[in-house]
Amino acid sequence: MSAAPAGRGPQRGASPAATLERKFQRLGLRDAQDFIVHLPMRYEDETQVVPIGGLRAGQTGQVEGEVLHSEVQYHPRRQLHALLEDGTGRLALRWLHFYPSQQKQLARGRRLRVRGEVRGGFAGIEMVHPKVGAADAALPEALTPVYPSTDGLSQPVLRKAIDRALQQADLSDTLPEAIRERYGLLPFDQAIRVLHHPPPQLSYHDLVERGHPAWSRIKFDELLAQQLSLAQARAARLRQRARSLDQDGLLRRLRERLPFTLTSAQERAAAEIAADLRRPFPMHRLLQGDVGSGKTVVAAMAAAQALSSGSQVAIMAPTEILAEQHFQKLVAWLEPLGVEIAWLTGSLAPKARKAALAAIAEGRAGLAIGTQALIQDKVEFARLDLVILDEQHRFGVGQRLELSRKGETQGEPGYIPHQLNMSATPIPRTLAMTFFADLDISAIDELPPGRSPVLTKLVSDARRDEVVARVVEEVRQGRQAYWVCPLVEESEALQLQTAVDTHARLTQALPGLSVGLVHGRLKPAEKAQVMQAFRDGAVDLLVATTVIEVGVDVPNASLMIIEHAERFGLAQLHQLRGRVGRGSAQSVCVLMYQAPLSMVARQRLRAMYETTDGFEIAQRDLEQRGPGEFLGVRQSGVELLRFASLETDAQLVERARAVAQELREAFPRHARAHLERWMRGRQDFLRS
Known part of the structure; x- marks a missing residue:
């Protein structure tokens, strides 16, 4: 019998073990190392029972009492109702979805222990779909972890699997003892056991708010893994080959024709990019600048340097309006210098599209400007050595890589195009140190003269x-x-x-x-x-x-x-x-x-x-809404950080950055072990 399609439920006749394994895999849990770092998202305090009379709407509580009555009601829809009493008050219980076994469990006269969120109901307080157990069961002595789960995977099954992994997995430390002591970090095995099995005396607040030293160690490890991965990505790029674009004849002529003088910030950014393009490995630079700071002319100068060297350039923008804006400016600056520019978008008429594709493929068009139409299968370049992505955070990982690959498939094998990313949304410093640490960053931090503030x-x-x-x-x-x-x-x-x-x-x-x-x-x-x-x-x-x-x-x-x-x-x-x-x-x-x-x-x-300072605006936006707005889809849907927070853990980011460099230089074995534990093959999401 063939396997069931992914996401269609268990295969008919599949063993319970195989079904359970598929559920674990949906959570990314494949071996013991995955399970041990699958940490609780919250904790429940099941260590004490409170009187029903002391419950308040909005809180989560655990009570014991006697079932006064239970029945299935049909108005407004089929529901199971029960009423619990403990001498201090009465609590309504309600289930919208239930099984016959639950009806038996709620037989009149039985003493039960229930736990759930308290709500205000029509006839007093109630719990909807509470957790129910026997009143005579021993109370836990410590907080109960609650893990991220998936449909059909209960917390007890997940806890049992994690406990088994804790016995099997390698919990040896990936940090040298000297580094742990320098920063006051708990040993890894101690931190991980505390979070999975909190001791009775542990503060509920410290655990939930992630302020306990055990959480500090885990957050540090996560940030360190990210820094190591980005450093690895940068090192891998330095080992790649790119054509050295060292000619500047067209660039000099463009400078002579510009009807304005560049700002010192534009000059600095242009010089950094020019130096990158002359190197024999691919540039991977982010050009960020406030709206109106003049990024387009800096991109035009980079394009002119590549064109001077006999290479082609592709500029891709997320919208047709933005692509057209670039097209008009670059036509005015470069066409008088003899550069043929191709325009390629999804709305082009078939005849115009065919002409543009031919000009690009034959190398007549040195510069191609357009939208995602540039990455379609039919688009072939003769010698693409520089790709420029505007508003890069609006493109997916796959789209950015696809444009780069248009250059890998042409000419001499093994050459990667240089890449310049542009963004008018300045990246706050903490974010630059984490998610963009593999990029070189140029900032245009002043506006052209004559601009009055808005x-x-x-x-x-x-x-x-x-x-x-x-x-x-x-x-x-x-x-x-x-x-x-x-x-x-x-x-x-x-x-x-x-x-x-x-x-x-x-x-x-x-x-x-x-x-x-x-x-x-x-x-x-x-x-x-x-x-x-x-x-x-x-x-x-x-x-x-x-x-x-x-x-x-x-x-x-x-x-x-x-x-x-x-x-x-x-x-x-x-x-x-x-x-x-x-x-x-x-x-x-x-x-x-x-x-x-x-x-x-x-x-x-x-x-x-x-x-009106874009860098100040960006910092406030990060504080208010988190990093997603800046990153767009850089992570290709992968969660950004599971445990650390860029808003509250900036100091840990600084330390992780310093330790990453130290591990790579002095403790490469520890660095490899750390990446293996935490990244588990996800490094590629950070490399586009």
């Missing part, structure tokens, strides 16, 4: 008429404005102002103005037409969703209104604000919010009001 104003949507009047005034002075809305269609759940409705209302309210509309569901050609009209000044006010978050550069636009600003993340608000302030006129960003504001929304809007 004024940010917080306005309640009750003052909408004043905001509309401000739009009229701005247009009367010959300038343009954006009006950003979060959704395209009406959502009763969120009750947000929609782009479509807003466009209709503003068109009616502003009869003398040309009001355009752009959103993600427009056909690419329609979207491009509206954007071009806005760039040309034919549209005064552009109503848009967040498709204009990146890549839109209209110097004449000096007013940005963001509807329901409280619904956006900090990084996204900052990106949107960066669409104005690109000309010489004083620009204003109006954050229009709907009261009342939650505490988080209030902090977010205050941060926007208090600073």
